[in-house]
Amino acid sequence: MQAVGRPGRSAPQRVLVAGCGTGVEAFVMRRRLPTAEIVAVDFSPRSIVWAKRLERAADGVRPITFRVGDLTDRKIADVVGGDFDLITCHGVLSHLPKPSVVLENLAACLRSGGALYLGVNGEAHPATRLRPWLASFDLAVDELREERRLRELLGLWDALNDDGSGELATMSSSYLGGDVCGPHFNNWSLARWRSEANRVGWEVAGTDVLPMALHLAAERKNDRVLYPAGVGELAARLDQARPAGFHRIMLRRAPAGALAVTRAGDGTRPLHWTGLYTVRFSQSAERRTVKVVFNWAAFHVRFEHELTAGQQLALRALMAAGVAPDGWTRQWNRTAGGRRLLWLWAGLGVVVVGDAAGAGVRG
Numbered sequence: 001m002q003a004v005g006r007p008g009r010s011a012p013q014r015v016l017v018a019g020c021g022t023g024v025e026a027f028v029m030r031r032r033l034p035t036a037e038i039v040a041v042d043f044s045p046r047s048i049v050w051a052k053r054l055e056r057a058a059d060g061v062r063p064i065t066f067r068v069g070d071l072t073d074r075k076i077a078d079v080v081g082g083d084f085d086l087i088t089c090h091g092v093l094s095h096l097p098k099p100s101v102v103l104e105n106l107a108a109c110l111r112s113g114g115a116l117y118l119g120v121n122g123e124a125h126p127a128t129r130l131r132p133w134l135a136s137f138d139l140a141v142d143e144l145r146e147e148r149r150l151r152e153l154l155g156l157w158d159a160l161n162d163d164g165s166g167e168l169a170t171m172s173s174s175y176l177g178g179d180v181c182g183p184h185f186n187n188w189s190l191a192r193w194r195s196e197a198n199r200v201g202w203e204v205a206g207t208d209v210l211p212m213a214l215h216l217a218a219e220r221k222n223d224r225v226l227y228p229a230g231v232g233e234l235a236a237r238l239d240q241a242r243p244a245g246f247h248r249i250m251l252r253r254a255p256a257g258a259l260a261v262t263r264a265g266d267g268t269r270p271l272h273w274t275g276l277y278t279v280r281f282s283q284s285a286e287r288r289t290v291k292v293v294f295n296w297a298a299f300h301v302r303f304e305h306e307l308t309a310g311q312q313l314a315l316r317a318l319m320a321a322g323v324a325p326d327g328w329t330r331q332w333n334r335t336a337g338g339r340r341l342l343w344l345w346a347g348l349g350v351v352v353v354g355d356a357a358g359a360g361v362r363g
């Protein structure tokens with residue numbers, strides 16, 4: 001998240017957990033970012049009481065500020081404060097009738113150059129097919145009312161489906177109440193979430209599956225048709241072909257009028273090394289080029305490219321400085337092959353393009 005959402009910056013110092021429930025997500029953030037100031041908000045006073053109780057049980061670490069507040073309230077920034085450089089909102093917007101209202105309100109809480117992480121349902125979420133099927137048996141799906149009958153039907157569903165969603169019939173009541181039954185479900189494609197976010201000035205900076213999906217395309221040499229789509233467009237197209245059940249999306253504020261596709265490393269905006277990959281260089285047989293192997297162990301993404309000696313030196317300079325030195329991108333941009341390589345690296349998460357204040361990230 002740090003690499004994709006906040007290129008060239010240190011770890012986030014002020015973090016907002018929007019829709020924190022009983023605090024689990026906030027506790028995870030504190031473990032990952034022990035020096036950050038963390039504020040967590042939920043509109044359920046009962047959940048906040050629980051969160052505070054759980055926090056008291058884990059002493060000796062920097063306290064989390066828990067607040068009761070409604071994310072759909074235009075004045076939510078008065079409750080939680082502003083100037084956050086990372087906001088996380090996981091498992092919340094899929095259940096709200098107008099997610100764009102929350103997206104707009106959260107923008108008011110963000111520091112310039114900050115990022116918003118969204119965890120939201122995708123089209124392939126099991127509830128997309130499950131809910132109409134359950135309703136066809138006259139089962140109420142807008143709330144968890146007929147749990148016994150629901151579990152019977154889920155038993156049949158489980159027997160017929162082997163779709164990776166697990167044994168739904170044995171899930172807890174709280175899971176069934178939130179992820180199968182409920183008054184409102186936005187199980188949307190990435191394209192739909194993207195357009196919802198774009199409408200209120202957010203732009204997709206990356207998704208968790210984009211590097212892996214683009215890698216699959218590139219491995220079979222099927223990525224040419226995607227060139228030179230921007231990061232958001234790439235993520236949306238790949239999701240259409242291979243729909244996700246759940247999206248993990250990093251968003252940044254789009255500068256006004258900057259939503260048009262521009263090329264990676266267009267020479268006007270800095271290029272940052274994300275540090276997600278380890279890199280190994282080796283001389284190729286004919287000695288005029290260098291083989292570079294990129295490895296992102298956490299996602300099992302590994303690929304290699306042949307670089308000229310000049311490109312290899314440029315890459316080493318970028319890796320050492322973290323941000324491309326003056327003239328670096330202009331030079332790389334001189335050839336079509338160089339431009340395409342930068343585009344691919346942006347999509348695979350090797351580099352990000354954008355200024356430190358969060359101007360548009362395009363692949």
Ligand SMILES: C[S@@+](CC[C@H](N)C(=O)[O-])C[C@H]1O[C@@H](n2cnc3c(N)ncnc32)[C@H](O)[C@@H]1O
Nearest residue numbers: 019020021025042043044070071072090091092
């Ligand atoms: C599925 S839970 C996710 C909790 C937490 N983000 C996590 O991943 O562990 C959704 C949470 O969003 C909260 N929520 C829903 N609508 C909200 C709103 N309008 N304002 C604040 N919190 C809201 C609910 O109370 C619930 O605690």
